[in-house]
Amino acid sequence: MPSTPPAAARGSLNGAIFHSDHGSVYTSKDYAALCADLGVTQSMGAVGTSADNALAESFNATLKREVLQDAACWADEHSCRRQVFGWLVRYNTRRRHTWCGYLSPSTYEARRAATLPTAA
Numbered sequence: 001m002p003s004t005p006p007a008a009a010r011g012s013l014n015g016a017i018f019h020s021d022h023g024s025v026y027t028s029k030d031y032a033a034l035c036a037d038l039g040v041t042q043s044m045g046a047v048g049t050s051a052d053n054a055l056a057e058s059f060n061a062t063l064k065r066e067v068l069q070d071a072a073c074w075a076d077e078h079s080c081r082r083q084v085f086g087w088l089v090r091y092n093t094r095r096r097h098t099w100c101g102y103l104s105p106s107t108y109e110a111r112r113a114a115t116l117p118t119a120a
Contacts, residue, residue, distance in 0.1 A: 015039060016039070017040070017041045018042055019045070019056070020042070063084070063087065071083075092104065092106050093107075
């Protein structure tokens with residue numbers, strides 16, 4: 001299983017958009033500074049608008065169903081992190097998704113990169 005961190009797979013996080021709710025972690029000055037240092041644009045939905053979080057909720061439900069469902073506990077934090085990281089790598093590089101024509105997200109993105117304009 002590859003162990004390349006997500007930022008290394010793209011070169012950096014510069015230009016990425018991180019969408020979150022209005023939780024105190026995401027609205028803190030320290031978090032905003034970290035995002036700025038990494039070149040990440042923060043995005044927050046309207047307060048009380050649950051539809052803004054539908055994608056994240058769907059992703060979290062899939063993670064729970066495919067990785068965490070039968071695991072009461074792991075031997076240690078590193079074991080849990082490795083298993084979740086392995087799932088994330090598979091989710092993005094090998095798992096086929098209906099929304100992108102039964103391709104993996106990384107394959108879909110690679111095929112579309114030449115035709116999509118750079119996000120502002």
